[in-house]
Amino acid sequence: MEEEKFTKVEDALSKKQVGKEVNLRGWVYRHRVTKDVVFVLLRDSSGIIQCTFKKGDVPEDVYDKAEQLKIESSVKIKGVVREDKRAPGGFEIEGKDLEIVHLAERFPIGRDLSEEFLLDVRHLWIRSQKMINVLKIRSKVFESIHEYFRNKGFYLTHSPILTPGSAESGPDLFEVKFFDRKVYLTQTWQLYAETILPALEKIYTITPAFRAEKSRTIRHLAEYWTAEAEAAWYNLDDCIGLSEGLISYVCQKVGRECKKELKTLGRDPDYLMSIKAPFPKITYTEALKILEKDGMKVRWGKDLRTNEERQLMTHYDKPLVVSHYPKDIMAFYKPRDPNNPKVALCYDILSPEIGIEIVGGSERDLNIEEMKKALKKAGEDPKKYEFYFDTRRYGAVPHSGFGLGIERLIMWICKLDHIRDAIPFPRTFRRCNP
Numbered sequence: 001m002e003e004e005k006f007t008k009v010e011d012a013l014s015k016k017q018v019g020k021e022v023n024l025r026g027w028v029y030r031h032r033v034t035k036d037v038v039f040v041l042l043r044d045s046s047g048i049i050q051c052t053f054k055k056g057d058v059p060e061d062v063y064d065k066a067e068q069l070k071i072e073s074s075v076k077i078k079g080v081v082r083e084d085k086r087a088p089g090g091f092e093i094e095g096k097d098l099e100i101v102h103l104a105e106r107f108p109i110g111r112d113l114s115e116e117f118l119l120d121v122r123h124l125w126i127r128s129q130k131m132i133n134v135l136k137i138r139s140k141v142f143e144s145i146h147e148y149f150r151n152k153g154f155y156l157t158h159s160p161i162l163t164p165g166s167a168e169s170g171p172d173l174f175e176v177k178f179f180d181r182k183v184y185l186t187q188t189w190q191l192y193a194e195t196i197l198p199a200l201e202k203i204y205t206i207t208p209a210f211r212a213e214k215s216r217t218i219r220h221l222a223e224y225w226t227a228e229a230e231a232a233w234y235n236l237d238d239c240i241g242l243s244e245g246l247i248s249y250v251c252q253k254v255g256r257e258c259k260k261e262l263k264t265l266g267r268d269p270d271y272l273m274s275i276k277a278p279f280p281k282i283t284y285t286e287a288l289k290i291l292e293k294d295g296m297k298v299r300w301g302k303d304l305r306t307n308e309e310r311q312l313m314t315h316y317d318k319p320l321v322v323s324h325y326p327k328d329i330m331a332f333y334k335p336r337d338p339n340n341p342k343v344a345l346c347y348d349i350l351s352p353e354i355g356i357e358i359v360g361g362s363e364r365d366l367n368i369e370e371m372k373k374a375l376k377k378a379g380e381d382p383k384k385y386e387f388y389f390d391t392r393r394y395g396a397v398p399h400s401g402f403g404l405g406i407e408r409l410i411m412w413i414c415k416l417d418h419i420r421d422a423i424p425f426p427r428t429f430r431r432c433n434p
């Protein structure tokens with residue numbers, strides 16, 4: 001294989017390689033020409049290394065090629081590894097030969113560009129060190145989620161993206177023309193997942209989800225990825241345990257296996273490894289008491305807003321489980337708590353630091369009439385949910401499930417200021433390009 005002839009930059013940056021000749025390939029990250037030395041910082045997916053080409057030491061044509069390079073040109077470089085304390089990373093390549101695979105045009109990204117411009121050229125900004133580090137961590141997060149559920153005996157399964165109706169709430173739906181009909185992009189897999197339970201009992205998915213939220217916030221995407229799980233026979237506590245376990249598993253694995261990337265982003269890997277279930281738990285009613293002491297009075301029955309969640313999280317340095325929200329403001333499928341009919345058997349998990357909701361979950365109502373009432377109150381037509389009610393007609397069992405917003409989790413893990421950098425190509429209220 002051609003690949004075997006090439007050393008990864010990360011592997012060249014090592015004492016073991018000193019004095020050895022290596023072949024590298026990648027892209028020009030920086031380029032500087034002095035009187036008789038050309039410095040090329042070479043980047044590949046594994047790292048960055050300095051390569052030097054000295055006039056007189058290399059054939060003239062090699063020196064000329066090194067001199068005319070432009071940022072982001074693709075190249076192959078042959079050279080000898082030297083230890084050099086002045087070089088970034090402590091090692092450098094004494095260049096011997098150079099092949100220009102493609103000489104780039106002038107790269108449009110330089111220093112100090114506006115956030116808007118960087119979003120316009122997202123297809124090029126994706127090569128930045130920040131995005132490379134986030135994307136590597138994102139890959140590890142997905143890997144960890146699959147591993148966690150697989151280890152627990154959950155089946156991976158899928159629900160449709162095109163759906164006839166709403167599962168969460170009406171106004172956030174994206175309409176799509178489906179031949180001569182109107183259908184909607186999925187907001188959650190949940191209703192379909194519940195119908196699959198009698199077949200597989202414990203299931204999960206990782207899927208895109210869509211919300212037509214016209215909000216410009218740091219935590220909303222119109223298209224985001226979610227990890228969702230649904231389990232037969234699980235009650236609220238089982239479900240909370242499953243989602244806490246997932247968050248700790250991801251934090252542990254990313255903390256252990258992405259140390260370099262985390263540090264570059266300003267996140268201490270040890271902090272992530274200190275995130276272990278069980279998390280602290282309070283009820284909605286207890287949350288209101290904490291907020292009141294902080295001078296933020298919320299009327300019982302109103303949902304927590306962003307600034308209230310953020311204030312609440314100033315008291316915690318780990319994720320927090322908030323449970324038993326008022327039944328009347330919850331989605332139709334969240335059941336009444338038999339011990340306190342004013343609240344539902346549901347919970348959210350809030351992240352520390354940024355203080356946003358990363359998980360939402362609940363037990364599922366088994367009472368068709370209660371659900372019909374709640375749907376009507378929310379302005380929905382219960383007739384559209386007949387397929388869903390069938391799960392309650394033919395062998396209903398207690399069950400629970402949750403959804404985790406993967407970009408929100410990545411945003412917290414990577415200490416990002418905005419959710420858009422947790423995904424390669426963000427779709428938000430104002431942007432659907434490139």
Ligand code: 4AD
Nearest residue numbers: 188190211220221224228358359360401402403405
């Ligand atoms: O809380 P939500 O709306 O819950 C549901 O959709 C349930 N049906 C999930 C389930 O029980 N299977 O959404 C779940 C999570 C939220 O906690 C949040 O992390 C994320 O999805 N989320 C978003 N992430 C980014 N941008 C948005 N616009 C999001 N909306 C929800």
Ligand code: MG
Nearest residue numbers: 348357359360
């Ligand atoms: Mg929610």
